[in-house]
Amino acid sequence: MSNIDSYRRNFLTGIGAVSTMAAAVTIAPGVFLREVQAKPAEKAVSSKVRWGMLVDVNKLKDGGDACIEACKKEHGWGDEEHSNNKQDAQWIRKVTVKEKLTGHEFSLPVMCQHCDTAPCVDVCPTGASMKRADGIVQVNKHVCIGCRYCMMACPYKARSFIHETLTDQKPGTPRGKGTVESCNMCVNRVDAGLNPACVDAAPEAMLFGDLNDPESKISKALKEFGGTQIRADLGLNTGIRYQGI
Amino acid sequence: MATKAIFSEVKNNGFGYWGILGVFGVLVLGGVWAFMHMEHGHFSTGMNNQIVWGMPHVFAIFLIVAASGAANIATIGTVFGKKIYQPLGRLSAFLGASLLIGGLLVLLLDLGSIGHVIEMAKGHLNFKSIFAWNMVLYSGFLGIIVVYLWTMMDRTKLAKMLYKPVGIANMIWRFLLTMATGSIFGFLVARQYYDAAIMAPLFIVASYVFGTAIYTLVLMSSFKFTGRELGDAILNRLRYTLAIFLALTLFIEFVRHLTNLYATEHHGVEGFILASGDNISNLFWFGQIIMGSLIPMFLIWCRFLKNNRFALAVAAILAVLGGLAQIYVILIGGQAYPLILFPNAEVTSSFSEGVINPYTATPAEILLGVGGFGLAIAMVIVAVKVFKVLPTTLADSATDPHHTKKI
Numbered sequence: 032m033s034n035i036d037s038y039r040r041n042f043l044t045g046i047g048a049v050s051t052m053a054a055a056v057t058i059a060p061g062v063f064l065r066e067v068q069a070k071p072a073e074k075a076v077s078s079k080v081r082w083g084m085l086v087d088v089n090k091l092k093d094g095g096d097a098c099i100e101a102c103k104k105e106h107g108w109g110d111e112e113h114s115n116n117k118q119d120a121q122w123i124r125k126v127t128v129k130e131k132l133t134g135h136e137f138s139l140p141v142m143c144q145h146c147d148t149a150p151c152v153d154v155c156p157t158g159a160s161m162k163r164a165d166g167i168v169q170v171n172k173h174v175c176i177g178c179r180y181c182m183m184a185c186p187y188k189a190r191s192f193i194h195e196t197l198t199d200q201k202p203g204t205p206r207g208k209g210t211v212e213s214c215n216m217c218v219n220r221v222d223a224g225l226n227p228a229c230v231d232a233a234p235e236a237m238l239f240g241d242l243n244d245p246e247s248k249i250s251k252a253l254k255e256f257g258g259t260q261i262r263a264d265l266g267l268n269t270g271i272r273y274q275g276i
Numbered sequence: 277m278a279t280k281a282i283f284s285e286v287k288n289n290g291f292g293y294w295g296i297l298g299v300f301g302v303l304v305l306g307g308v309w310a311f312m313h314m315e316h317g318h319f320s321t322g323m324n325n326q327i328v329w330g331m332p333h334v335f336a337i338f339l340i341v342a343a344s345g346a347a348n349i350a351t352i353g354t355v356f357g358k359k360i361y362q363p364l365g366r367l368s369a370f371l372g373a374s375l376l377i378g379g380l381l382v383l384l385l386d387l388g389s390i391g392h393v394i395e396m397a398k399g400h401l402n403f404k405s406i407f408a409w410n411m412v413l414y415s416g417f418l419g420i421i422v423v424y425l426w427t428m429m430d431r432t433k434l435a436k437m438l439y440k441p442v443g444i445a446n447m448i449w450r451f452l453l454t455m456a457t458g459s460i461f462g463f464l465v466a467r468q469y470y471d472a473a474i475m476a477p478l479f480i481v482a483s484y485v486f487g488t489a490i491y492t493l494v495l496m497s498s499f500k501f502t503g504r505e506l507g508d509a510i511l512n513r514l515r516y517t518l519a520i521f522l523a524l525t526l527f528i529e530f531v532r533h534l535t536n537l538y539a540t541e542h543h544g545v546e547g548f549i550l551a552s553g554d555n556i557s558n559l560f561w562f563g564q565i566i567m568g569s570l571i572p573m574f575l576i577w578c579r580f581l582k583n584n585r586f587a588l589a590v591a592a593i594l595a596v597l598g599g600l601a602q603i604y605v606i607l608i609g610g611q612a613y614p615l616i617l618f619p620n621a622e623v624t625s626s627f628s629e630g631v632i633n634p635y636t637a638t639p640a641e642i643l644l645g646v647g648g649f650g651l652a653i654a655m656v657i658v659a660v661k662v663f664k665v666l667p668t669t670l671a672d673s674a675t676d677p678h679h680t681k682k683i
């Protein structure tokens with residue numbers, strides 16, 4: 032577990048400042064507050080919590096464009112200088128689906144689905160690809176050797192390899208050449224008691240919360256209306272659920 | 277037990293020896309250049325977030341699989357007591373170790389963060405990962421080969437006593453290793469083309485093909501260049517081993533594609549590999565099947581080419597190229613075909629959804645792979661000079677006590 036701890040420490044150094052700003056953030060306009068308290072820095076990540084998201088595709092006005100922009104802004108990926116567009120990182124993407132039989136068309140944002148039994152975690156030789164006790168799946172950049180086996184294993188193609196040296200990184204999101212990265216459910220914000228950036232960018236369509244807490248908004252919504260997993264047949268018990276797909 | 281065959285170092289100090297070593301040395305230098313080029317970041321390669329494993333991995337996997345096949349020739353002599361194979365043991369073990377080192381080095385040098393490998397040494401190993409198990413198996417294999425070579429080359433009683441048990445360990449280990457290499461693919465549940473247990477046996481039979489082909493070429497050329505006699509008895513053993521395993525590999529490939537075609541969900545990817553007219557399907561039919569399997573089998577089994585060494589050499593070269601084609605089709609073809617997130621729907625996105633992903637290897641990627649191959653052979657060339665690896669003769673009279681050509 033020590034790798035998890037050291038990873039968290041790294042994040043926490045980065046977000047120390049963010050945490051102290053939390054009070055200011057609460058009154059900033061346009062920022063939505065989460066129902067769950069911030070996790071004090073010294074407190075371990077708890078397995079009592081399982082973070083998840085629910086995306087109502089019918090309520091998304093833009094198919095996820097705003098989420099993608101917010102994610103880019105938060106984590107700074109996507110405009111790598113030397114990489115071509117197939118090499119650029121893409122933590123979250125807009126996928127447009129047209130059913131062949133009915134012609135029904137919809138768009139949805141697809142990112143790391145934060146699987147309970149994550150294939151990327153199983154295959155990683157070093158344990159860099161890991162799932163926190165609270166269900167967030169992410170990569171420990173200090174241990175990742177850049178073998179890309181996790182990218183081969185991910186059913187959602189959610190991971191990106193960093194093909195070049197990066198400059199001007201966002202303080203809350205350490206990234207590095209030769210390692211793999213993906214949506215980390217804005218672990219920096221979540222630990223500070225905020226919503227993931229994409230959820231705040233599309234509050235009308237997205238919910239974030241604790242799937243283990245039956246009283247949370249997300250659990251109630253899922254209980255009442257259900258939520259679909261992409262490729263549910265793989266039995267990965269994803270933390271990201273969709274309605275309207 | 278050591279054999280009665282007499283072994284000697286290569287004495288040739290002339291231009292011939294150093295010239296050949298030089299050629300392979302240049303390949304190694306090419307690999308070093310490629311590594312330095314790619315070290316700036318993988319943006320300079322043809323690999324991307326869709327085709328995450330490229331040409332270096334084709335070579336690395338090929339070499340690793342070939343290694344276990346090459347080492348196998350020694351174990352036939354040891355484990356099954358086939359005397360005729362025993363003089364071949366030392367070269368077999370050396371070649372197996374060198375190919376493995378070459379392959380592993382290519383794999384290592386392609387990593388995004390080589391520096392972090394040290395973290396693995398510090399204990400960051402995930403034993404749920406087949407990849408981690410592979411690392412353990414590869415290192416163990418090298419260790420066993422070193423001991424195995426000692427039992428073959430040392431005259432002490434202990435060495436002779438351990439010869440057979442170590443040979444058996446080597447054989448078992450080699451099976452585990454090849455199966456584990458094949459299983460790297462078997463664990464990729466979401467990739468339409470890989471998710472099948474048959475990958476492990478496929479890799480085992482293919483390893484005999486790759487290993488025997490390379491071994492045959494190395495044996496023939498080293499005997500030719502050192503003026504040693506190589507009889508038909510040995511060559512025919514290798515010849516038919518190669519052909520039989522070519523046939524077996526073809527058979528398992530056939531079964532694999534057939535079972536895939538049976539499952540409706542795999543029709544898309546099978547259509548792509550077998551009938552798309554894309555580079556991949558051309559490589560499959562012309563590279564792997566026709567050039568890499570059928571023609572070599574013809575060259576070996578055609579009655580008019582019996583004992584024809586040139587035909588055997590060509591067959592072995594084609595089998596090597598066909599093997600590379602086979603790994604390329606599996607590795608690149610499997611990634612080129614898109615992941616299916618929504619069956620029965622047309623999907624588009626800014627991240628290559630629903631389209632075949634093109635891949636063109638850059639020269640650096642090819643050079644890195646060839647460099648690994650060059651290193652493996654260069655190591656063998658050095659080994660035959662430094663150690664007593666090559667038998668002084670493999671003439672029929674020396675290898676076959678009955679002097680008859682059993683095949």
Ligand code: SF4
Pocket residue numbers: 154155156157158159160170174175176177178179180181182210211
């Ligand atoms: S690329 Fe990094 S995170 Fe992914 S499997 Fe390899 S070591 Fe693990």
